[in-house]
Amino acid sequence: MYQSYAVGLDETQESKSAYQTYAVGQDAYQASESGHGPYQPHEPGYGLYQPGYGPYDDQIPDPKSRMLAIQNAKAYLLKSSTTSGLNLYDHLANVLTKVLDEQPTNAADIIENISKDVKWAQFQKKMDTLQDEHDILPTFEAAEKRKALFLKGNGEDEELEEEIGETPLPNVMEMAFYFEQTGIGLSKDEFYHIFLALKKLISGQPIQSCRFWGKILGLEMNYIIAEVQYLEGEEETEEEEISEEGGKEMGEIEAEDEDEEKEKEDEPPKSTYQPPPAIPKEQNGTGANKYVYFVCNEPGKPWVKLPPVTPAQIVCARKIKKFFTGRLDAPIMSFPPFPGNEANYLRAQIARISAGTHISPIGFYQFSEEETDEEEEGERATYEENPDFQPLSVDEMVDSLSTWVHHTQSILKQGRCAWFNPFQKSEEEEEEEEEEEENTEEPDEIQQEIGPPLLTPLSEDEGIQNIPAWTAQPSTNLIPQHAVAVLRSNRWPGAYAFTSGKKFGNIYFGWGHKYIPGNHNPTLPPPVQGEYPSGPETTETRDPTLEEELAFKAAKEEALAAAEEEEDEEDIEDEEEEDD
Known part of the structure; x- marks a missing residue:
């Protein structure tokens, strides 16, 4: 029984020594690559070794826990950036691939430049979902115009x-x-x-x-x-818009005049206001x-x-x-x-x-x-x-x-x-208006x-x-x-x-504006126009009631009957005078 216990202890010690050998090898490899010993708690690689499973612990690490730690670390490296959209895992993989392919001398001294080159090669132009970014810069457009x-x-x-x-x-x-x-x-x-x-x-x-x-x-x-x-x-003259009306026959003109007269009788009164010329x-x-x-x-x-x-x-x-x-x-x-x-x-x-x-x-x-005398006077x-x-x-x-x-x-x-x-008119217009001076009023004279x-x-x-x-x-x-x-x-x-x-x-x-000492006061709109004055010509009469209509008819009938009686009396008087 003691022998079996010793054998079990020997196997445990052998497995422990094997793990220590593996851990020492890993530490030596890490030390050769990174230049220092095992990772400390404040260093990024510390998360790969869970508490209780370090190389100097007495227990053998659980493979499942170690794989979980590796997956969590890889997931963190695969996390995309919110600004550029890249992730650190792919970037490091591309950087290492570029280093191994080109194998430059003193790669550790130029690793920052290699990282920048890899980022620049993966750069993609930002495209908006609503409007694409202009391909031509404004300075280039201005240069092309000039x-x-x-x-x-x-x-x-x-x-x-x-x-x-x-x-x-x-x-x-x-x-x-x-x-x-x-x-x-x-x-x-x-x-x-x-x-x-x-x-x-x-x-x-x-x-x-x-x-x-x-x-x-x-x-x-x-x-x-x-x-x-x-x-x-050489100056360009503007084309004057001339309205040309086609000729009409005399019959059409007379018919139109008659229609206009009928329309004038039914039209409501119009305003006599005339806008200034x-x-x-x-x-x-x-x-x-x-x-x-x-x-x-x-x-x-x-x-x-x-x-x-x-x-x-x-x-x-x-x-x-x-x-x-x-x-x-x-x-x-x-x-x-x-x-x-x-x-x-x-x-x-x-x-x-x-x-x-x-x-x-x-x-x-x-x-x-x-200059003429007229220009000198004016x-x-x-x-x-x-x-x-x-x-x-x-x-x-x-x-x-x-x-x-x-x-x-x-x-x-x-x-x-x-x-x-x-209001200055030509000679022809003055001759035509001389005949109508009695019916028209002369406008007030405007001061020059x-x-x-x-x-x-x-x-x-x-x-x-x-x-x-x-x-x-x-x-x-x-x-x-x-x-x-x-x-x-x-x-x-x-x-x-x-x-x-x-x-x-x-x-x-x-800015094309005139100086104003105070604030700019816009022109106020004109007051609301008053209602059209009511009069007997425009005011509608009230409709009579049934009683008023009956009374009006009765009064009219009485007036007709009285007129007929008077006519009969006058006829009788005339006949009597003829008999006499």
Whole structure:
């Protein structure tokens, strides 16, 4: 019995020694691979050895528990990342596969780079379920759009050599240089792109003069604006819509007249209100439509010509305040309703800003001497450059606003630069109305609006409460010999002007809104219209009751009976007189 116990003990010791040998081998292998002994509790590999089953324990580990620990560890390694979607098990397997396939020298030193390469190779582009990510970057798209600006056409160099002295292309970079000294303007790259865009515009249009007007900001996109004047006779004329009615025969006309008379008898009374006559727009090349404006959202995009402005659009634009979206076809939702879309509203704001902020040094322009007496008596609308202009110093241009003048006509309350009498009629209409003067009443005469004449000094501009209309200052006080005089409009924030010697310029960068001291108060809707006045002609009578109808019939019968008796008595009296 002792022998059997000893044999069992020997077998137990042998199995234990075998396990210790296996554990020592595993530890030696791990030590050779990782550089340290058995895993400690704070190390990641400690979970493979459950408590009570370590290599130094007295009991033999259970294979099931060991497999469970291995499966739990593998499940943890197979857990996918919430950001990249990868798991550590596959990543380590791919890294080891790459190391064994390539067998680089000093693999331990470059294992981080190998891991990055494996991740980059497995990278997949993120795709949204609603909209795929753009394949083309925005910077690449912008470069492709502006690429055409830097390309030359065939024979373009020869044309430039012939017309280099008469080109209408403005020197945008020179203007940018002067405005940069005053701290105003865009980046040099954007200015140069606009320069090339204006060159492309001039090449495709019969243009006499061109100028970079400015940039109006929008919520979605911005507007780059070019001011253009066409050559004489080259401007596109708008087609007038003429309504043509077909002729009718005399019989049809008479029948229609009879039907109209019958309808008039049954029609209810109509209102005698007549809306005021519409004010026509000014002709192209005059007044608010003196210049033509082209806009684009970015340099490289096609230029779009804005339509002419009408007086109704200018009058309505003064009553509303809307931010631009950058889309010309966007509707204008406002009260009072604006007659047009965003392109018309943009054109109206450009006309208002130009009329109030385009200024020049005094004496730079002068009125032409070849003017008729009528033009001298009325407002002068034309001027020319003064060849004998002598510029003033920067200090003089800054100290007094009387050294600056407006060279753009102001817009009247009517919405036109030149006043129009809506009740003025032609000779034929006057002859026709002379016959009907007795039955018609003459409308009240309208007083003619008179605005400030051209080349009016800025000192006459009205301020905004306690704020002057303009602020003048030099570009620098450290080097006054080379300073530039700059003016900033307080009525239209974003409008600037500079002068340096015989050169001056105007530009606008802003939202296209006029300064308001207080909050913007929209126009209130008109009061509710009163009810139509009731009268005997329009008031319906009450229906009689049955008793009233019977009483009316009885009274009518009595009246008929009394009339018959009177007639009988008169007949008897007449017969008696005849017998006598």
